[in-house]
Amino acid sequence: MGRGAIPKNWPSSVPYLSQPSFAPHVTKAQRESLGIRSPDLTTAIPSNFARGPCPLVRIIVISDPSHPANGQAGLFAARHLEPGSLILPYYGLVHSSTPPYSLAHDKSDYDLWLNKEADVAVDAEKAGNEARFVNDYRGVRERPNAEFRQCWDARSGQQCMAVFVLPAGKNAPTKASAGGIAKGAEILVSYGKGFWSKRREEHEETV
Template identity: 50%
Template sequence: MPLKDTLPKNWPPNLPYLTTPSYSRSLIPTNLSALRTKPQDIADIPPNTPRGPCNLVKITPIATPTHPANGQSGLFATKDLKPGTFILRYIGEVHASSDLDPDPHSESNYDLSLEREHGIGIDADKKGNEARFINDYRGVAERPNAEFKEVWDEKRKERGMGVWVLPEGKSGKGKGIRKGEEILVSYGRGFWGARKNTEGARDRDRCR
């Protein structure tokens, strides 16, 4: 784990900070083979990307009552970011789908799907990097200004997930991100649908 003075500002003191992915014991050889096979049309992580705290972003506590993440934190740009810019990698525990009951990743709010065919995901719930603080745009802005997109790490020869500023050509939505603006993505309908179903089940349980 990095020394305290190399951690990003406002990083939670009890949460391990990762500069490279960690790997779950749930990964089997076929998972690892898929993880280390480069797909066509996948972008490389820019070679000059630093390994450690990202100077393009800062973790900032949110104290706006109308913000859905009020009382928590968000990720904000420290400089103007042009459309299509690679911001940072989403780092956490790389894992495979689990048959355990309960699945240790099933209710995580930080679990991203990386490779669907082999059920590989990245969960930054218990350890990760600054990217875990990126919020959904709903209730904050009219549309997202960034997106999750798969990347290839040429140094490690493996697939991963990156955060990119939306490009200009994406339905004209890519306007860039200004210094001081919150970096916002769309978590997707699947994320909110799953949580709606979970909340509904909990409400039903309370009525029993």
């Protein structure tokens, strides 16, 4: 893959993915489970959604001392993003979430469930795409403006995790900002209470 196929500000130490990568231990049954589209999986990545760098987003290094991720990178909207719309898929290493395979991912800040019933997760710590730079909203704004959502990838015929703009009414503290995500705004999700509880426990173990 040439450098032209890698987003600006992409870290040279992290391989860029234009599709998910599968760990060798992922079983045939787990792969088959990901290839089943359940009736409640109504959201989909369309077959014409381009792979590679996403034109909807920009990776930007944060230089705001008040930002929890100051000095690190965040993901920002390159244009106005409509409420409820797909931003981009979340790519990483698809792996089993059961021991001993899960042990390599216990400390990762980039590990998400993909299919709990199949015990499969996706971790973008060591390889991924732009979605790995989505930060948590806490300490940045009152509410998140985006969310992780399990969906169906029509291109590969498999379940996938992706980032979507929150629907109108869910993301806006005021009516003036109810129209999706503005160009130049940071894309922010909620990592969930479980994420922060685990991080607090890890911190307490080290002090």
